[in-house]
Amino acid sequence: MADQDSATQEAARDRQGRSRSSQRRPVSVQQPHFKVFPEFIGASYMRRYELFCRKLVLERHYTASAFITSSISDGMGGNYNTPSNDLSVERFARTLIAHVSACA
Structure with missing residues (x-):
């Protein structure tokens, strides 16, 4: 049982290492139906x-947006x-509070 737990933990560490390194790696695109921006x-x-x-806010589909990342263990x-x-949680929260305050 201990060997299985050790193997599971090792596999999780391996996946975590790969996910961290792949977060910023370019991804290929396929355009079978629509052109990619x-x-x-x-x-x-x-x-x-x-x-x-950022595009959702700039095109005024949304007033604010937040974008955060984390690893499996840190999250x-x-x-x-x-x-x-400009996509911080703090900025998003300030905008949300301002909207709620305006409605109250």
Whole structure:
């Protein structure tokens, strides 16, 4: 049983290491039905989500957006990273509070 737990923990560490290194690695695109936005070509999934969140705000689909990342182990402890200040949780919360205050 101890060997199985050790193997499981080792596999989890291996996946975590791979996920950290792959977060910023460019991802290939396929365009069978729709053209991919040029800014997404050669971008990692993390970069694509950052661009998407920013685009939603800039095109006024949303008033604010937040984008945070974390690893499997850090996320369980509540630790996260904010890749961009304009998409921070703090900024999102301030905007949300302002909207709620305006309605009260």
